[in-house]
Amino acid sequence: MTTSIDFITACINAIGSNYVLTSDTDKATYLIDQRQRVTGLAIAVVKPGNTEEVAAIIKLCNQYKVPVVPQGGNTGLVYGSVPDDSGNAIVLSLTRLNRIRTVDPVNQTMIVEAGCILQNAQEAAQAVNRLLPLSLAAEGSCTIGGNLATNAGGTAVLRYGNARELCLGLEVVTAQGEIVHGLRGLRKDNTGYDLRDLFIGAEGTLGVITAAVLKIFPQPKAQLTAMAALQTPDAALRLLTLAQNACGPTLTGFELMSDLCLQLVAKHMPHLAFPFEQHHPHYVLLELSDSESEAHASAMLEALLEQALEQDICQDAVLASSTAQSKMLWELRECISSAQAMEGKNIKHDVSLPISQIGEFISTTDALLQQHFPGCRNVTFGHLGDGNLHYNISPRVDQSSDDLLAQQDQINRVVHDSVTRFNGSISAEHGIGTLKREELLRYKSPIEIALMKSIKQALDPLNLMNPGKVI
Amino acid sequence: MTTSIDFITACINAIGSNYVLTSDTDKATYLIDQRQRVTGLAIAVVKPGNTEEVAAIIKLCNQYKVPVVPQGGNTGLVYGSVPDDSGNAIVLSLTRLNRIRTVDPVNQTMIVEAGCILQNAQEAAQAVNRLLPLSLAAEGSCTIGGNLATNAGGTAVLRYGNARELCLGLEVVTAQGEIVHGLRGLRKDNTGYDLRDLFIGAEGTLGVITAAVLKIFPQPKAQLTAMAALQTPDAALRLLTLAQNACGPTLTGFELMSDLCLQLVAKHMPHLAFPFEQHHPHYVLLELSDSESEAHASAMLEALLEQALEQDICQDAVLASSTAQSKMLWELRECISSAQAMEGKNIKHDVSLPISQIGEFISTTDALLQQHFPGCRNVTFGHLGDGNLHYNISPRVDQSSDDLLAQQDQINRVVHDSVTRFNGSISAEHGIGTLKREELLRYKSPIEIALMKSIKQALDPLNLMNPGKVI
The missing domain is CATH 3.30.465.10 (Uridine Diphospho-n-acetylenolpyruvylglucosamine Reductase; domain 3)
Incomplete structure (x- = not known):
């Protein structure tokens, strides 16, 4: 405790008392993750104002052996910027370095x-x-x-x-x-x-x-979007190849979503217009960013969709004729997460696959889930052009969310085992933090884990930097 | 020596005697760099046929504490794939892993x-x-x-x-x-x-x-090049910004060369046609790679050059009207190194700079060199779009090459000090090897060197992997 008081005093001397928060009220918002699932403890929240002050604080942490949890906007999804509940660490908030x-x-x-x-x-x-x-x-x-x-x-x-x-x-x-x-x-x-x-x-x-x-x-001169309706994820892959060949780097967005995704959006956000006359099993949102003009982008997108319809890759397509229409199509895509949340709690997976394997991954994993958890609903969407799927599971219609969540570990096992068989990643864009640390240890090869540990040991031998996260 | 014989025997047992070269004749081409400036020695040249055999050999190197110099095509320019003259190491040739x-x-x-x-x-x-x-x-x-x-x-x-x-x-x-x-x-x-x-x-x-x-x-549908004649490197930078705004990712090449570069090409390769009616201080070679058509690329390039001429950014321009003409323009650029070599030995620098600083870097460094080495000739060219200059020095017209080379260290010091003041890099694309190891230690900050050393120590504590290179 004396050590802790000495440390706090030293921090105050280094950066000023206004920027060393020690009261529970002042610290509160820094100690909880944004989805309010995990709460930690900290000696203090320390807010240096420039790089030299960050260095001074880290030197003090070395001197007093105080662990450091760096924190920015604290918007992460894997609890990487929240301290554990030991109360030994400081939160190092970088928000004053904002120039x-x-x-x-x-x-x-x-x-x-x-x-x-x-x-x-x-x-x-x-x-x-x-x-x-x-x-x-x-x-x-x-x-x-x-x-x-x-x-x-x-x-x-x-x-x-x-x-x-x-x-x-x-x-x-x-x-x-x-x-x-x-x-x-x-x-x-x-x-x-x-x-x-x-x-x-x-x-x-x-x-x-x-x-x-x-x-x-x-800056691109114009951005234009379209939506195509199609039968299968494999058809979406054929459309992706067609679009890449025709548009090269002008293609900047290629998002897949299943019909259930848009059904949930229609149910919970009825003000958002469904763009097709009838429902289809899958949809793709395409975006072009053109360095010439809107007219040029429009002609390119139109030619692409015509070709896709002719080759029966897609069965219907709409092309936004204005920025407002483009935004509307994006909104359908961006509301899927919220619509699924309004339908009730669900299990999320942020996975990536070799793009060519995505059709087979989806059909294989869907089947495995139906076998083990009959009736569970796949709400599958994501950045198909990057091989990144948000492969989310909602409960079957007659099942409570809590009932589904009780099976979370088993469901994660089925999904992540399948991802691994397809040579994919269990964390495409969210990172590891503490949420996926056990999963990382399970799926990463022992030799890669050993290399990571030896690098951690080399650069941070006292294990002061965000301990317990990632590795 | 017994250890060495035991080690060789173990290597032969692991991958077969055909692939463990120990005679001087067999080893010779693996022990010298492609420009024939540096020759080393090795216990053997070991040529595993697959990854498992590579692993087996490295395990033996650990057991017998034998250093390893990995080698591919041995085309490097900084002696990174050649062993030193201790004779302790093996060359590990990867050429059989060629699938x-x-x-x-x-x-x-x-x-x-x-x-x-x-x-x-x-x-x-x-x-x-x-x-x-x-x-x-x-x-x-x-x-x-x-x-x-x-x-x-x-x-x-x-x-x-x-x-x-x-x-x-x-x-x-x-x-x-x-x-x-x-x-x-x-x-x-x-x-x-x-x-x-x-x-x-x-x-x-x-x-x-x-x-x-x-x-x-x-694959792009068409590639088209043009050459613009202009007054200064700063004008070239204005053309670069113009081209990036107009062409976006379609712009795939942007090369700068000074008039002296093309004068040397004209002198030593008289069969290569000079594309302008008169000489100008500098030239830029532009390349577009178009995902649509040659006609589209041509229209885009023409509009760009018209705009540049109107704004007096460049004073003349030629647009290749065929693939053959495009190749001819590239050939002028690609022959500069050879033409300079035909003029005599010279001092090469492979440096990079923030692109916006290149004009000032060239004028400042040219002036410093003229001050210390009056009459030396700058043969400056490079990938301006990447900020990468081949800032080469030929002797003054009345000076022998050997005379110039005797001043190599002092000239390197002027150039690399200047690069460092402009926050640039002393090795843009060639690496460090042994050639630039001392320069690296001089110009890299002690803390970065310390981090590199701790990583090296963590991953290769016995210092068996290409020892003496880089760090």
Whole structure:
């Protein structure tokens, strides 16, 4: 306890008493995850104002052997930014490091601090007529540091890649409190080991990301969407290949959803118009981002859909003729999660597969689930162009949600075993945190786990950085 | 010596006597770099035929404490695949692991073994109407394993990224001889630390890459080039921004060259037609890769060049009207290195800079060199779109090459100091090997060097993997 008081005093001396929160009221919102499922404890919530202060705090944590839980917008889905209930750790909130340091439209880069909210970074790019393509549901409150620590995905991965692919350099405070000045905005740099990509996706277990150089791109002149109705996921794959051949990098979105997804949207959001005259087993939402004009995008999309109809790949198609119509089609896709939640509690899986295997994965896994859990309802949708499925399960119509949730472990086992047989991933874009840590140990090979442990041991020998997360 | 004989016997037992070369004649070509500047020694050249045999050999190297120098096509420029002259090591040649295991056009991936020659991999992609974009001068003899171990660059980086960005998963034999089965062809996978990118670019110092999942892409329908004549590198940057805004991802090449470059080509390769009526201070070669048609690419390129001429960004421009003309323009660019070599020995630098800084870097560094080495000739060209310059120096007209080479260290110091002031990299695409190891130690921050060393120590505690390279 004396140690703890000395440590708190040292933190206050380093960054000021306003930024070391110790009362339960002040700490509360930092100790619970956004879905309010997990609550932890902490000695204090510490809020440094710049990189040097982050380094000073981490040095104190080394001196007093205090574990550190880095936290940005705290919007993660796997409890990676919430402390455990030991009460030994501090939460290191990065939200005061929220500046956009520079925007360089010619180099097509911007330097952004870890605590900057994603949407603010997007807007700063837009102000110089550039696009920061990283985009996801939480963009109004998630932060760049968290996006990089979890290697966030989102809706622009098909064309621009994950958060990892959008980062050229990092400023990092190591587990020992040293600052790595790696903010190089270079497209090519082959001078030693790739430290950057080691910190990206490590969920704060190897060090603290304090700033990043992000890639920005020319703004597309037009974005246009269409929706195609088709029989099977395999038909959706044929449409994907057709679209990639015809549109190349202009194709920026390719989302699959089953009919049940849109039935739930229709039931719970009746104000959203269903775009077809009749229901079909599956639908694909396509998006083109065109560097020329809306007319050019429209002609390209029309030609593609005509070809798909002629070849009987899809049975019907609608093409948005305005930005408003495009938004409406996206809204159908984006409301699936909420509609499923309004239908009752459900079991979520964020999995990825080799794209060519998705049809077989869905039919095989659906059948296995029906065999073991007859009547359970698959609400399957996702970023098909990235091989990323949100393979969610709702209870059968006469079953309570709690009844289904009681079977969660068994259902996860069926789904994740199937994912593994198809050489897929049990966490496509959400990360590991504590939620999937046991699953990771089950499915990752012992040799990969051993390599990860030896890297963790090398960079954080005192195990102070976000202990208990990932590994 | 007994140990050495026992080790050789064990290797022969593991993979057969045909594949353990011990005579000087058999070993010779594996012990010298392609430019014949550095020769090393080795106990043996060991040529396993598959991944299990690689693992068996590495296990023996652990047992007998024998260092390992992995080697692919041995085309590297920094002596990374040549052993030192201690004679303690083996060369581990991967050339027998040369299969293309699978090509999956729907997932847009191929699985290729480390010893497969790049051109063979390109052709296998082409056979299913897909493009493996990695392309570089040595593609007829370099291998995929070496391309990944050095994170190769080349001519398609502007649109498709370096070798790193083209790889989704790796099969690796660790320094202990364990096999990591990481051949996952997934676009999204957030399950722990990024081991893949740690092995990529490590130049064989952390383990041996034995196979990789590579991304492939739709073939463009047309490729078209143009050349613009302009006054300054800054004008070239304005043209780059204009082209990026107008063409988006269709722009796949943007190469800068100074007038002296093309004067040397004209002098030593008089059969190559100079495309302009008069000389200008600088030239840019642009390439579009169009997913629609040649007509579409041509119209886009014409509109771009008209705009650039109107805005006085460039003073003249030629547009290739056929594939043959396109090739001729590329040939001018690709012959610069040879023309400079025919002019005499010279000093090469493979540097990268923030793209927006390139104009200032060139004028500042040119001036510094003229101040310290009056009359030396800058032969400056490179992948401007990637920020990568081949900033080469030829002797002044009345100076011998040997005279210039005697000043190599001082010239490197001026150039690399300047690169560092502009926050650039002293090795953009060639890597470190032994050639730039001292430079790396000089320019990389001590904390980054310390992190690299701790990773090396963690993954290869016996220092058996390509010792003396990189770090």
